[in-house]
Amino acid sequence: MNAIKNIKGTHDILPDEVCKWQELEKIVRNICSQFGYHEIRTPVFEETRLFSRTVGEDTDIVSKEMYTWEDRDGKSLTLRPELTASVARSYIQHNLNVKAQVQRLYYIGALFRRERPQKGRQRQFHQFGVEAFGSNNPEQDAEIIGMAWRILSVCDLNAETTLHINSIGSQECRHKYRIALKKYLNPLKGDLSDTSKKRLETNPLRILDTKIEKEIDILKNAPNISEFYSDNDKTHFEQLKKLLKCLRIPYTINNRLVRGLDYYTNTVFEFISDKVGSQNALIGGGRYDNLVESIGGKTTPGIGFAAGMERFIIAMDKTGRIFKQPKPDVYFICLNEISIKTMISISMKIREIGFTVISDPLRRSLKSQLRDANRLEASFALILGETEIERGTLCLKNLKNGSQEEILQSEILKYFNSLGT
Numbered sequence: 051m052n053a054i055k056n057i058k059g060t061h062d063i064l065p066d067e068v069c070k071w072q073e074l075e076k077i078v079r080n081i082c083s084q085f086g087y088h089e090i091r092t093p094v095f096e097e098t099r100l101f102s103r104t105v106g107e108d109t110d111i112v113s114k115e116m117y118t119w120e121d122r123d124g125k126s127l128t129l130r131p132e133l134t135a136s137v138a139r140s141y142i143q144h145n146l147n148v149k150a151q152v153q154r155l156y157y158i159g160a161l162f163r164r165e166r167p168q169k170g171r172q173r174q175f176h177q178f179g180v181e182a183f184g185s186n187n188p189e190q191d192a193e194i195i196g197m198a199w200r201i202l203s204v205c206d207l208n209a210e211t212t213l214h215i216n217s218i219g220s221q222e223c224r225h226k227y228r229i230a231l232k233k234y235l236n237p238l239k240g241d242l243s244d245t246s247k248k249r250l251e252t253n254p255l256r257i258l259d260t261k262i263e264k265e266i267d268i269l270k271n272a273p274n275i276s277e278f279y280s281d282n283d284k285t286h287f288e289q290l291k292k293l294l295k296c297l298r299i300p301y302t303i304n305n306r307l308v309r310g311l312d313y314y315t316n317t318v319f320e321f322i323s324d325k326v327g328s329q330n331a332l333i334g335g336g337r338y339d340n341l342v343e344s345i346g347g348k349t350t351p352g353i354g355f356a357a358g359m360e361r362f363i364i365a366m367d368k369t370g371r372i373f374k375q376p377k378p379d380v381y382f383i384c385l386n387e388i389s390i391k392t393m394i395s396i397s398m399k400i401r402e403i404g405f406t407v408i409s410d411p412l413r414r415s416l417k418s419q420l421r422d423a424n425r426l427e428a429s430f431a432l433i434l435g436e437t438e439i440e441r442g443t444l445c446l447k448n449l450k451n452g453s454q455e456e457i458l459q460s461e462i463l464k465y466f467n468s469l470g471t
């Protein structure tokens with residue numbers, strides 16, 4: 051049989067890499083908890099209509115990137131391509147609004163999109179993200195953007211990332227803007243790409259997302275969404291900008307930023323890195339005041355962001371950050387079959403007081419076990435040979451400075467206790 055390999059666009063995260071993930075997860079958990087956010091875990095698959103209805107039928111995600119299948123009972127199911135819809139579904143289903151008027155939630159998990167794989171773009175990838183339900187005030191937007199900023203700074207990434215913000219206004223504002231944009235682009239249709247021609251009919255705002263130079267040029271003279279803001283839209287955006295200044299978070303207004311998904315309203319934002327190549331959006335988010343209602347809940351405002359963890363790790367690596375690999379404190383070398391029992395029971399006791407202990411299950415020679423202990427960068431080797439068995443002692447070798455001493459087995463816990471964990 052041919053060797054079985056992982057599926058294109060998915061990646062194994064091997065032990066050497068895992069410490070980076072754990073460090074990032076720890077940072078995320080700490081900061082989320084400093085802001086009073088609680089973790090939520092939802093299933094990796096949901097009913098397809100949850101995503102088609104919220105993310106939007108003519109987005110790339112729903113139209114071509116979802117892993118969807120028909121279950122045996124005929125129900126259409128989909129591996130989650132994003133998490134906001136799932137979190138909103140769970141929020142409604144479990145009446146989380148009753149438990150607290152403002153629900154602050156965060157998640158860390160795997161997502162699935164059938165995109166063309168490249169560096170920083172995978173078919174199974176991971177995001178952490180936050181969602182706050184219940185407030186439509188700009189201080190809530192500032193809290194969410196402030197959290198993203200804190201996480202970026204603790205990861206040493208804020209100097210190289212730019213916050214792009216925009217307001218895409220309320221539904222009425224977008225409705226008027228859509229008409230104006232169509233009116234402007236229709237006569238120039240011949241110069242647009244096929245994708246943009248299609249979007250002109252289905253979702254003209256998405257044309258603003260274009261990366262094609264010629265289209266960017268055409269858009270320079272297009273009407274600006276800010277001309278269509280209602281008074282409320284304007285005030286919300288102005289207040290948010292003031293709060294960001296107060297938090298000293300630098301930003302640029304990007305009126306071409308619309309974010310692809312249907313559920314966004316008013317504030318949208320992205321943190322763009324200038325160091326990680328073409329897949330440079332590290333964090334994307336926005337306000338979604340109509341989302342909860344659109345899937346059957348009571349009208350509830352909300353705002354959140356999602357961050358790509360693969361891209362974060364690429365960016366953190368580029369800063370030269372040293373990720374700490376856990377190293378064993380003690381490598382226990384047992385040289386005689388009859389003392390295995392003593393070794394395993396002492397090892398367990400040392401672990402119980404907080405140290406990492408490993409031992410060799412291959413019964414190799416002293417020399418190769420010491421080599422292994424050095425390879426793993428253990429701090430100490432505890433050696434239990436014939437002499438030590440006879441004397442009820444252990445040889446304690448400090449692998450950092452090479453010093454060696456003999457300690458009574460009954461005294462070994464006292465010794466490690468005195469070191470402190």
Ligand code: AMP
Nearest residue numbers: 170171172175331332333334356357358
């Ligand atoms: P989105 O849910 O598309 O707004 O994406 C939010 C963040 O997730 C992006 O800014 C990226 O950092 C990350 N991301 C999105 N799609 C992928 C992908 N296919 N592979 C890796 N990261 C992704």
